[in-house]
Amino acid sequence: MGLVISLARSTWALSYAAFSFTSFVLTGFAIFGEKTPSRVANVILSITSNQYSEFPLIMFLLDILFQSWLSITGTFYVSPLARFFSYVNVITAAGIVYLFKRSLESKEVVAEFLGQISKQSKTNTELPGVTSPRFWKQFMNPLHWHQNFTLNDNIPYWTTKEQMHGLRTDGWESVLEMALDVYRPAKVEGGHDRPVLMYIHGGGWTSGSKGLLGPLVTEMIAQNWVVVAVNHRLKSKGGYPTQLIDCKRALRWIKDEVQTFGGDPLNVIVSGDSSGGQLAAMLALTPNDPQYQPGFENVDTSVQGCLVQSAMLDLIDANNYCAASGRERFIKEVALRQGSAESAENLAFMKEHSPLYKVEGSTVPFLVVHGDLDFCPVETARDFVKEFRKKSNATINYLEIPGGHHCFDMFSSPRTWYTTIAVTEWLNYNFNNEAAVGEKKTVRVHELVEWWHEDK
Template sequence: MKRLVPGVMLALVATGVWAQTPYNAETTYRKLIRDYPFITIASGEAPATVQVRKDLVYLQHPDSALALDLYLPAASAKPAPLVILVHGGGWASGDRAGMAPLAARLAARGFAAATVSYRLSGQARYPAAITDVKESVRWLRENAAAFGIDPARVVISGASAGGQIASLVGMLEPKAIRAVINIDGLSDFTSEDARKNEDDPNKKPSAAGAWFGGRYSETAPLWRDASPITHVGKDSPPVLFIISGVPRFSVGREAMAAKLASHGIASDTVALPGTPHSFWLFDPWVEPTVEAMDAFLRKTL
C-alpha cells in the first residue's frame, strides 16, 4: 500500500455486496420516520464560504483506492484545526457521505473537516479499517500546509462503528491526535452489555463477529485489542462522548471515562435524550451535535 499526494482523484471507492441493506441516510430515514415523523435528512451541502475538495486519494491498495473529502473553511491568517470524521455502518456498510452534514457545518464554523473512507469488513477484517484511518491521519498531517491545516491541532471523530474506530485510533495515536469525539460508538467490545448484542449466537455472524472473523470465545484477543478502553493511558487525548437515547450503542463509555480520569485526562458526555441511533444524519439533531462538538473543541484546542 502507498500514500498518495494531494489532487489525485478517486479511482475506486470501497463498496461491496456483503452489505445486504446499505447504511445511509435514505435507508435509515425509512426505518425511523414512523416513530420520528418530524425528522428530515440533513443536507451535506456546504455554504459558499466553504471550499470542498472531493475524492482525494490518500491510500492505494492493490484492489482499491481509498479517498477522503476535505471541507476547508474561509481563508484565515492562521492554519485551521482539523476534524477527521469516520462514518458508521456496522464496519460492513456506510460511506463517508454520511458525515458530510457534520463536515459542512464544522467548516462553516472555522474548522477544516475531512470525511474518510476505509475498508469494510467484507473487504478486509480487523484491523484493516484501523490501519486505513491511521493512514488518513498521516496523509492529512503530512499535506497540512497545502490545505491550510494546522497539523498540531488534529481531532478525530466518528459515529457508531466510526465512533469506535475514531476513539481507538485516538488512543493508539496520542502524539498525532489532540482530541477524540465519539458519537454513539462502543468503547468496550468485551463488556457483558456489549456482548449481549455483538456476540449474540442468533446473529450468524454479528456485525462485530464478521469484522473480527469469529465470536468472542474464538477471537477474544481481537475483541480486546479493538476496544478503545484497552489502550487508555497517561498520554491519551481528551474525549467527548455524544450519545443517543439508545444505551447499547455507547457501551463502555462510563468505564472509559473513569479510566481516563484515573490518568488525569478530561472527558465529557453530551446526551441527546429521546434520539435514535443515527441521529447525526437528521435534522433537528445535526445542529445540537455540531454545537456540542464546537464547544468541546474550542475548550480543548
C-alpha cells in the same frame, strides 16, 4: 367510471392503512427504543424510526395531508378500513407530539453542558427556542447544508507501495476506497493553520461512505475549520484491523498535506460515528503504535482530541448490554478470523480493539456523545467515561442525549442541532487557537447563536 373511482378509493384506503400501521409501529419504536436480537433488524428499525424521533412534525404533517386527501375523495365515507386507521392515528399523533416534546429536552441537557464549558471559557451561549423564527427555518429544515466551501474529493492517501499491495490482495475497487475528501471553508487559504476535524464514517466497518455527513460537518465548515472526511477499505481480504490501519494512513496524509488546504497538521481532532467512533477512539488511544503502522512506523499519528458519537466502545460487551450480541459478527464478518468468537484468542483480540480497555495513560481529551435509546447500549458509553476518568491523564466530557437513537446526529433536526451547538463549543474552546485572547477564552459566535441574537 364508478368502478374506476371505487378501485381508486380502495387503493387509497389500503395505502393509508399501510402508512398508518407503519407510523404506529415506528412511533412506538421511536418512543421506547426497543431492541431486537437481530442486528439487521435493529439497524433498519433505527434508521426508519429516526424519521419519527427526529422529524415528528413532518411525519405528522404527512398524515394530515393523507387524511385530507381521503376526505376530499370521499374515501372515508365508503371505507371502514380508512376510518378505523384514522382512529389509530389519534394514538400515533399523541406519540408524535410526545416525540417533539422529547426532542426539545435535549436543549436543557445541552444548556447544562454549555454551562460547564462557560465557567472555563467565560462566555455564555444562548440556545434558540421554539419562539424563534430561526428555529423553524434551520432546526426544522432536513436539507440544511452549508454551501460556502471548496471540496477537493477522492484524494488517495496511499503510497505507491501500498497501492500495489492493495491491488494484489484486494483489487482496484478496494484500493479506490483508500481516499478522503477535504472541505476547505471559503475564508481559509493555504497556510492559515486552522483546526482540522478528521471524520470517519460509520457502517459497521463493512459499509458506509465518507459522503455520509451530518450537520456537525456543516457547522464546523461555517466555523472555518478544515474538515477531512475519510474512507477506509470495507471488505479487505485481511479483515480488521485493516480499517484502523487505513485511518492511520489517512492521518499520515493529513499531517503531510493538510497545510496546503489551510489546516494545521499539529491540531487534528479525530471524530466518528458508530464504527467510525470506535476507529476514532482507537486511533486516538494508540498513537505511534507500530503494529498499526506497517511501513510507516516512524510517522507521528498522535491527535490533539477525539470526538466519538454513537460508538461501540466495548466489542466484548462483557456485561451483555446488547440485545443482539455482535461478537460473532465482528469476528467472522469484520475481522475474518477463524474459530469461535468466545474463544480465548478471539476474546483477547476484541479486547485489544475495545477503546474501553485502552484508556490507561491517555493524554488525549475526549468528548463522548450518545443517545439514551441507542441500540449500541448507552451503558457502554457510561462505562467508558468512568474508566477514562479513573485511568487517563486527560479530560473527558460526556453528553447523553435524551431520546437519541443510533446516529441520530446524521439528521438535521432540533435534537441534532442542539447537540451540534454543544459539540461545536467544546471543539472551539479546546482546539480553536484563534479563540484565545490574552488570558480570556472567547468562542466565536457561530451561525446558530448569531441567529438567536437576531431574533432577540
